[in-house]
Amino acid sequence: MTRRQRHDDRYTRRDLLQRAAILAGTGVALDLWSLRAHVLAAPGTRPAPIGNLLIVQGVDAESLDPHVTTSGASKGMMWAMYDKLLERSADMKIIPWLATQWRVVGETTWELKLRDNVYFHNGEKFGAEHVRDTIMRFKNPGIRNVYAGQLRPVRDVQIVNPLTVRIHTDGPFALLAEVLSIYCEILPKAITGGEVDPTRRAIGTGPYKFTEWLPGQRMVMDFAERPHFSGQPRVRRLVWRPVSEAATRLVELKTGAAHLITPVDPIQVPELEATKNVDVIAFRQLSSQIVVLNSLKVRQFQDARVRQALNHATDVDTLIRTVMRGAAYRLGSAFGPGIPGYDDALRPYAFEPDRARQLLSEAGFRDGFEVTLFSPEGRYLNDRLASEAIAAMWTRVGVRTRVQVMDWSPFVQGVLGKTHDAFFFQQVGVLLDATVSINFDSERKGAAWQGYHNEEANRLIQDAVKTMDAGRRNDMYKRLNQIVYRESPWVFLWNQQGVYAKQKRVAGWTPHVDGIIRLGDISLS
Amino acid sequence: MGRFLIQRLVHLVWVLLAVSILVFLLIHMSGDPIRLLTPLDAKPEDVERVRALYGLDQPIPVQYVRFLRGALRGDLGESFRYQRPAFELVMQRLPATALLALVTLGLTITVGIPVGLWIGARAGHAVDWVISLVTFVFISLPSFWLGVLLILLFADRLRLLPASGFESPAHLVLPCLTLSIYTSGLITRIVRADVSDVLRQDFIRTARAKGVGERTVLGHHALRNALISTVTVLGLQLGNLLGGSVVVESVFAWPGVGWLMLQGIQTRDLPLVRAVVLVVGTAFVLINLIVDMLYLYLDPRIRYDHSG
Numbered sequence: 001m002t003r004r005q006r007h008d009d010r011y012t013r014r015d016l017l018q019r020a021a022i023l024a025g026t027g028v029a030l031d032l033w034s035l036r037a038h039v040l041a042a043p044g045t046r047p048a049p050i051g052n053l054l055i056v057q058g059v060d061a062e063s064l065d066p067h068v069t070t071s072g073a074s075k076g077m078m079w080a081m082y083d084k085l086l087e088r089s090a091d092m093k094i095i096p097w098l099a100t101q102w103r104v105v106g107e108t109t110w111e112l113k114l115r116d117n118v119y120f121h122n123g124e125k126f127g128a129e130h131v132r133d134t135i136m137r138f139k140n141p142g143i144r145n146v147y148a149g150q151l152r153p154v155r156d157v158q159i160v161n162p163l164t165v166r167i168h169t170d171g172p173f174a175l176l177a178e179v180l181s182i183y184c185e186i187l188p189k190a191i192t193g194g195e196v197d198p199t200r201r202a203i204g205t206g207p208y209k210f211t212e213w214l215p216g217q218r219m220v221m222d223f224a225e226r227p228h229f230s231g232q233p234r235v236r237r238l239v240w241r242p243v244s245e246a247a248t249r250l251v252e253l254k255t256g257a258a259h260l261i262t263p264v265d266p267i268q269v270p271e272l273e274a275t276k277n278v279d280v281i282a283f284r285q286l287s288s289q290i291v292v293l294n295s296l297k298v299r300q301f302q303d304a305r306v307r308q309a310l311n312h313a314t315d316v317d318t319l320i321r322t323v324m325r326g327a328a329y330r331l332g333s334a335f336g337p338g339i340p341g342y343d344d345a346l347r348p349y350a351f352e353p354d355r356a357r358q359l360l361s362e363a364g365f366r367d368g369f370e371v372t373l374f375s376p377e378g379r380y381l382n383d384r385l386a387s388e389a390i391a392a393m394w395t396r397v398g399v400r401t402r403v404q405v406m407d408w409s410p411f412v413q414g415v416l417g418k419t420h421d422a423f424f425f426q427q428v429g430v431l432l433d434a435t436v437s438i439n440f441d442s443e444r445k446g447a448a449w450q451g452y453h454n455e456e457a458n459r460l461i462q463d464a465v466k467t468m469d470a471g472r473r474n475d476m477y478k479r480l481n482q483i484v485y486r487e488s489p490w491v492f493l494w495n496q497q498g499v500y501a502k503q504k505r506v507a508g509w510t511p512h513v514d515g516i517i518r519l520g521d522i523s524l525s
Numbered sequence: 526m527g528r529f530l531i532q533r534l535v536h537l538v539w540v541l542l543a544v545s546i547l548v549f550l551l552i553h554m555s556g557d558p559i560r561l562l563t564p565l566d567a568k569p570e571d572v573e574r575v576r577a578l579y580g581l582d583q584p585i586p587v588q589y590v591r592f593l594r595g596a597l598r599g600d601l602g603e604s605f606r607y608q609r610p611a612f613e614l615v616m617q618r619l620p621a622t623a624l625l626a627l628v629t630l631g632l633t634i635t636v637g638i639p640v641g642l643w644i645g646a647r648a649g650h651a652v653d654w655v656i657s658l659v660t661f662v663f664i665s666l667p668s669f670w671l672g673v674l675l676i677l678l679f680a681d682r683l684r685l686l687p688a689s690g691f692e693s694p695a696h697l698v699l700p701c702l703t704l705s706i707y708t709s710g711l712i713t714r715i716v717r718a719d720v721s722d723v724l725r726q727d728f729i730r731t732a733r734a735k736g737v738g739e740r741t742v743l744g745h746h747a748l749r750n751a752l753i754s755t756v757t758v759l760g761l762q763l764g765n766l767l768g769g770s771v772v773v774e775s776v777f778a779w780p781g782v783g784w785l786m787l788q789g790i791q792t793r794d795l796p797l798v799r800a801v802v803l804v805v806g807t808a809f810v811l812i813n814l815i816v817d818m819l820y821l822y823l824d825p826r827i828r829y830d831h832s833g
Binding site: 063 | 555556557561564565566567568569570571572579606607608614618676681687688689690691775777778781784785791793
């Protein structure tokens with residue numbers, strides 16, 4: 001017995017160590033970087049849907065409840081079954097979807113005309129009541145919806161007639177159409193009334209209806225018998241599978257076990273391009289790769305000249321060419337094309353180390369200073385490598401930089417606790433309002449706000465949300481972008497390249513720049 | 526014997542209690558779960574509201590007591606990420622992991638024991654050197670590398686087997702091969718070492734002197750003695766495999782417990798991680814109990830009641 005116990009202890013410890021090593025080695029590879037596309041097709045005669053389309057993504061859906069899912073991978077799956085009131089075209093313009101027209105009828109009222117002859121997969125006819133009930137559910141504080149705040153200004157949904165609703169808001173709410181084109185998938189009464197649990201069964205108005213979900217294994221959808229207003233679907237069955245290992249995804253595509261895969265590591269692109277019957281589709285992502293400078297922690301960063309100096313000290317073009325192997329697009333200011341307020345007149349900071357030294361000296365830091373640049377590892381493409389290269393560049397102009405690499409969890413804690421001197425980061429978020437307010441508004445001091453302060457920026461952010469005129473609002477965001485460019489609370493790096501790979505027989509599909517799959521007219525030839 | 530069993534089951538309760546506290550503390554110490562669950566562009570007020578919905582706004586001891594109360598009623602809580610009962614999620618994934626574990630175990634036994642016995646009887650010969658070297662390589666190969674290599678060879682190059690998934694018996698081959706290359710190597714080495722040790726002992730010489738056939742000497746005397754440590758290691762390996770091979774499951778997109786746990790850990794999905802650890806911990810303790818029972822059969826000198 002004692003001999004046996006000794007054995008047992010020894011192996012158990014070893015076993016635990018072994019397991020810990022495996023877990024540590026695996027790292028945080030499951031990034032939620034996903035991809036998508038969609039084209040609004042003309043309704044009308046529809047060819048019979050054919051074939052099974054197999055889509056392999058890096059992660060599975062978190063839930064079947066569309067108001068709870070947050071990852072791009074989940075949203076792609078949800079949007080094949082559920083429709084929103086408005087949609088986005090591939091270049092992110094807002095387009096009609098379940099709502100055919102939307103207009104502002106007063107400072108605090110929007111009117112939406114709804115599409116007729118739309119049915120849920122359980123046979124319910126879509127109408128104004130569904131819009132009211134769904135919006136109320138989206139706002140319900142009892143639902144674990146982390147985006148509920150996006151519709152907080154909505155006070156009430158008034159049913160004018162079965163195909164017209166008026167949405168009343170507390171104060172002017174200019175971003176309603178933007179929000180409705182991204183959030184708030186419309187649900188049937190079966191779900192809003194509590195009769196069907198949306199985490200078990202999906203019932204939408206989308207071109208595909210829910211068949212089964214085996215978490216971690218596959219989600220299956222079949223074409224809805226009733227033609228969808230978009231002209232979809234062109235395939236009979238969709239099968240979505242999560243495969244976390246990039247090399248495995250690639251082999252699945254090459255061997256025909258997948259028709260569309262995402263994400264694709266840029267390192268795999270040459271191999272895929274050399275493969276017959278495979279297309280590689282690259283696009284410029286919306287998310288901004290940046291270095292955030294924390295002026296709460298490093299007093300030198302409070303001086304705009306120091307922040308500008310670091311922009312001049314960073315040779316972004318070389319980083320893109322070497323570290324990123326060309327799989328990135330240089331960012332001139334805080335945001336790239338596709339985001340409201342983007343201004344292509346803002347030229348990227350030139351790589352001028354001498355100018356950087358001069359600015360540091362003007363700011364009173366001729367002898368430089370020391371700083372730690374925090375970086376996650378494996379979260380963003382080549383994050384550690386890029387951080388190390390940036391640190392070397394900064395050190396060359398006198399800002400002696402040490403890199404500290406961290407696991408994602410403590411890294412995020414540092415971001416939220418605002419304890420990192422500076423950090424390598426990817427700013428996501430399609431809605432500019434949410435993104436700028438958590439970054440630049442010193443009154444809201446959101447998650448990614450790290451000490452930046454500018455009264456005019458605050459005012460622009462807060463006023464833009466209430467400016468109903470889209471043109472004027474865009475100008476305000478443009479002005480904000482100019483201020484942020486000049487004062488550079490970040491070092492602006494790049495928009496990463498998103499890559500999909502598909503079999504050549506997959507036709508009629510375009511990726512969206514927000515990286516969420518919209519199937520559009522996708523078909524199999 | 527009865528007393529021994531009861532002791533072991535009481536032991537199980539303590540182990541699970543300790544493990545649950547440890548998981549609780551580790552998850553909380555390694556970062557705020559809610560901030561990893563919610564996207565960074567969520568508004569702070571939404572984050573706080575959702576924190577309260579998950580009960581994560583309560584002090585940690587209160588959260589733990591709540592969990593214990595639920596656990597006593599058989600409720601291990603709802604996964605933060607999947608919004609489904611955590612226990613249900615684990616049980617859904619367990620069959621895939623169990624299948625992989627049992628087939629791997631079967632392969633390991635059918636390959637490892639005969640080969641170990643064979644080379645154990647030929648210790649020092651060329652064949653022993655060669656096979657020992659091969660098994661040494663087998664146990665040294667990292668499984669993520671081996672898994673990808675097998676995919677590239679059998680799925681990509683030869684097009685003989687599917688690369689990933691859980692659809693048909695063919696999907697089982699590569700993950701099982703990846704896992705059993707390590708375990709077979711390990712068992713071969715253990716059986717070989719024990720058999721070659723036993724064969725040098727006096728009672729074997731006596732048996733041979735009595736004219737007992739070589740087959741009986743090996744099969745009955747040598748193997749039976751070698752099986753004590755083999756069964757110990759097999760039991761531990763089975764426990765390991767039931768815990769889910771995180772690496773193999775994620776390389777082959779095998780929808781098992783290990784992959785589920787990895788996702789749980791990455792998103793600090795406390796109820797999910799806790800449920801996986803408790804279910805796997807229970808399996809581990811029960812397997813050890815079975816192994817202890819097997820000793821009684823393998824070595825009649827072992828008596829548990831006297832040793833207390």
